[in-house]
Amino acid sequence: MSDIHDYLAEFDDIPGTRVFTAARARQGYHLNQFAMGLMKADNRERFRADEKAYLDDWKLSDQAKSAVLARDYNALLDLGGNIYFLSKIFSTDGISFAEAVSTMTDMDFPTYREMMNQGGRSPEGQRSIKEKR
């Protein structure tokens, strides 16, 4: 077959990457809508005051709620979260994009930052799982 199926299948071949496809968008719909809600100052207040209570207002699985509470961004990606939506959470927390992103890697923030200062992660070996390139 030479169509959307092939197009999407290739995305699974990229190491350490979740491409935000329809399947993920559907799975993470309410999670992303919750995160988007944090663009309003009122909602940020309410979230900060009582995260659990605020989360209960949204149609989220217990798994998603726990992952938000734990700020486990890899888990949130696995649940269909998209990084631009999730970024409203770390903006609310007042941490930088780079620090939040580093939590998804196997490095701590200083190490990650140092890698970036040295030119970033090399694409060598990061392009394709199957082709090991």
Place this chain on the structure above:
Amino acid sequence: MSDIHDYLAEFDDIPGTRVFTAARARQGYHLNQFAMGLMKADNRERFRADEKAYLDDWKLSDQAKSAVLARDYNALLDLGGNIYFLSKIFSTDGISFAEAVSTMTDMDFPTYREMMNQGGRSPEGQRSIKEKR
């Protein structure tokens, strides 16, 4: 020139017709948004209770307000109203689409209805002002 200008210019050659172009859409923006507001039962209540007061909540010219109060639909079209937006006004009034439409012609409603029952208005002479066809 052979482009959007020609495309739009031809619309002025159709007898008794205002095509809802960008120019009209811009002119009638707030008028149409006001009409759209009547899709909410609450707003319909408030409008019915005091039309003038309700109209004052919207960025409308005095001309537009008067035309709404007078239900002068040809005037409202001239002010950039679009018929599908304006239809929320006649739905609110509880009059039929056909009756509201008849008020824009030179016929009264029974005559208009009879014309429709006889097969509608003939396109002869209604196609082009310039070409008289």
Place this chain on the structure above:
Amino acid sequence: MARITAGIATSHVPLLGVAADQNKSGDDYFAPIFSGYEWSRKWLADTLPDVIVLVYNDHASAFDMKIIPTFAIGCGESYAPADEGWGPREVPDVEGHPDLAWHIAQSLILDEFDMTIINEMDVDHGLTVPLTMLFGAPDKWPCKVIPLAVNVVTYPPPSGNRCWALGEAIARAVNSFNDDLDVQVWGTGGMSHQLQGPRAGLINREWDNMFLDGLVGTTDKLRHIPHIEYLRETGSEGIEMVMWLIMRGALGRETKALHRHYHVPCSNTAIGHMVLEPVDGTVPPSPTIEGKNAAAQAMID
């Protein structure tokens, strides 16, 4: 694999919804309109599809002037009937088919159609009246519906050619869906009508029937009709007929008419209705790079 089994064209005049909802479909005024749908209702009972891709336009209900999408495809779970100014119609909610809808949406974007994806919206008479005309008043609509909303209100709407090509791309998308589904495409709106100004009430029986003729067989001449011709010949709201071309494009190279119905008037409008079957459902292959990924792959390798 999914397949397109038929196409249906129908006007979607709001008054028909009122007539049905108030049990007036047998009245002198409405009987000649509704009777033209009887054949289709029986035929549909035997050939019920799993999903309908229902092409319609929103009449200032889901979309206001803040946002005007040219082509919007509903990928949501369900859609409630809109309140168009007299309260929502008391008809069932419309159930979507997110699996197929997202598949079509994604495929269309790869085919270089610049779709707007919609996950939540209400649907107005443009979508619910055709369901009423073809299914009556069941407790639940008998199949899933993918709403495809086309801008035909603010000018310019998409060209007839673009609509036809979109239909072809929908057919490619349906044909590449892995589940075994029967899919119909419905094109709604039209025929002749003008709802505004001194020229209101215009009806062009001859042109409308030329258009109905053009949906049948191997001809594709309808796709080349420019907007100005719809406006001059069929009234300012006759432009809705471009939506029928999406349905026609989706049926492929050759069609057969199973049923045809034409009546004047319904309120301000000429009613047209047709049931079409593909004879040769062939559509051209995707001309794009992303749409035929094998080629894209070849470029990288």
Place this chain on the structure above:
Amino acid sequence: MARITAGIATSHVPLLGVAADQNKSGDDYFAPIFSGYEWSRKWLADTLPDVIVLVYNDHASAFDMKIIPTFAIGCGESYAPADEGWGPREVPDVEGHPDLAWHIAQSLILDEFDMTIINEMDVDHGLTVPLTMLFGAPDKWPCKVIPLAVNVVTYPPPSGNRCWALGEAIARAVNSFNDDLDVQVWGTGGMSHQLQGPRAGLINREWDNMFLDGLVGTTDKLRHIPHIEYLRETGSEGIEMVMWLIMRGALGRETKALHRHYHVPCSNTAIGHMVLEPVDGTVPPSPTIEGKNAAAQAMID
């Protein structure tokens, strides 16, 4: 008549907005980034356009998951900076150019681009950071801006080929606008970056520079790069570079580079910036019926 006088490409990393707003652009970390924009700021002061068509993507600010337009063009009077979770940036509102924006929107639809028209929205860092980088911190932005928002978040985004073709159609539209206006097209986002997952932080200096090279001269090879290549080579958010192709397409057959800047890192991202001038601004004529109305007329007559 209006004309496209130049194209600018630039990354739009939100941290650059923060650095500028907090007067940190001279810090050790930021100086090497900001200094690469100095030439452009001076050049812009002499060649200030009347209007910028600013191609960017919304990062879950104006659009949530309810509605996802592939191509959305802002036809409104003005746009406020969005609150992205830490309060809106304290930069001026962005003034639109509704006359030119509607002209472009209408022309694009005749050219069979399925645009979504937007009349009211807030604009996020994708749009305001490029203005900051090129204009500093004025009380009022020195020219009008037409926002053109591209979906590059939910897959599939538009293909590179589609983006390039959209640029060509924008050029045709600008060239047919009757007022005497200088128009620049800016393509923003990119370059290499991945903001998510264990592979985050990926930077591909070699590929990015290949891409910068490809914007110059008569080659159009960049338009054929499939999405998967951006993803593999430049990280999951490198796909934003397809937006640069809209800018490139709008510049026509041949371009010249006036200025080029590349720096790693800014936060998680490689910064790329380029100023381009059309050498031969020729773009292909519209292939559509409605887009070249004379032909459409000939069909009716």
